Amino acid sequence: MFLRAPCKVNLTLDVFNKKEHTDVYHNLDSLVVLFGQPADELRIYIEPSNNKTSITLLCSDSRLANDNRNLAYRAADVYLKHIGEPFHVKIELDKHIPAEAGLGGGSSDAAAVLRALNIYFNHRIDQTALMAMAARLGSDVSSFLAEKPVRMRGYGEIIESLDCELPSLYGVVVRPDTGVSTAHAYALLDAIPNRQPSNGTEQLLSCIRADKDSSIDIVALLAKKLSNDFESVIFAAYPTIAKAYDMVLSAGALRALLCGSGSAVFGLARNSEHAEQLVNQLAPHFPFVSNVSTATLETFTINHI
Structure with missing residues (x-):
């Protein structure tokens, strides 16, 4: 298979x-x-x-x-x-x-x-x-x-x-020449005394639910509401990742976002053409750059060999 x-x-x-x-x-x-x-x-x-x-x-x-x-x-x-x-x-x-x-x-x-x-x-x-x-x-x-x-x-x-339904999303993913172990990322968070977790997931989903029957631009909403609790500690500990984040924004992404616990950074695009523009601008600066779009049913097809 x-x-x-x-x-x-x-x-x-x-x-x-x-x-x-x-x-x-x-x-x-x-x-x-x-x-x-x-x-x-x-x-x-x-x-x-x-x-x-x-x-x-x-x-x-x-x-x-x-x-x-x-x-x-x-x-x-x-x-x-x-x-x-x-x-x-x-x-x-x-x-x-x-x-x-x-x-x-x-x-x-x-x-x-x-x-x-x-x-x-x-x-x-x-x-x-x-x-x-x-x-x-x-x-x-x-x-x-x-x-x-x-x-x-x-x-x-x-x-x-x-x-609620999300539209097809497009963007770019870059990975600087730095990796982050998941264990180290969590250790950085745990080292913060009295840290208060965010409530970004519920906030974003509540906004989408509230406007699902209107003509709101979901992509524009996402650009304002994407969040990741790891960002502050990872950017402080890994300057190259913080720089990658800034470069994705400077290239014209609607929003930059740390992927999981890092080290990759996602840049949200308006559409597939915008995503391709971001890739072209960022490709000379990183060892890994990829155009990304929401997975479809074809992504999960299993072929017998």
Whole structure:
């Protein structure tokens, strides 16, 4: 099977404090949109085994692990253990989403593996159980299984369909020559005494709901309401990311926004032509620049090979 694993952008990201110091995860509230490019590409080969299950992962990026430290490998392992039958699975992973960028590449790969295996096994695991399996793998995996814009809450296990419709979105994503580990980003937030999380997700969704029957320009509204609790600490700790943010704005984006915990920066465009203009202006200045647009049904097509 051949399929793509798209990237994501958190249009809002509210990060709440842990309930207890021993908690592993922070509670989140976020509006998550999937973009068709950049997207990783996976080729997955499955065949029955006479004795025991084996998983082989071949990755185009030699810096990434090819064992159970890789989310795509772990997704296959968890799914096959649930099935309880021996199979050989080979995954060829061609990486296009940059690592440590806040674009969810590893989580998207894991979701793609779960989708592919569930189709091969004729949806033996229902969607509710599959979403729960995804949540146990990582905080972003469930949002990729939704295949549409969603509100993500909890540590990522609560996925809610939007009660309002978003238009197709266009923009640019740049990644400076700097990565940010998710653990370090959260440590920076936790180091702020008496930090007050924002309420950007509810504010944005309330505005969209209130105006959904009017002729309001949703893109213009988004330009005013996008938010990310990580921005202040990441920009202070990583000057190159702060500079990238400023450059995206200077290029003419309606709004610049840190992607997840960084290091990539999203620039919102009016339309596809504006997005292409942003790409052309920014491409000479960054090692990674991509034109992005909202993922479509075609993005999630699985082709048999």
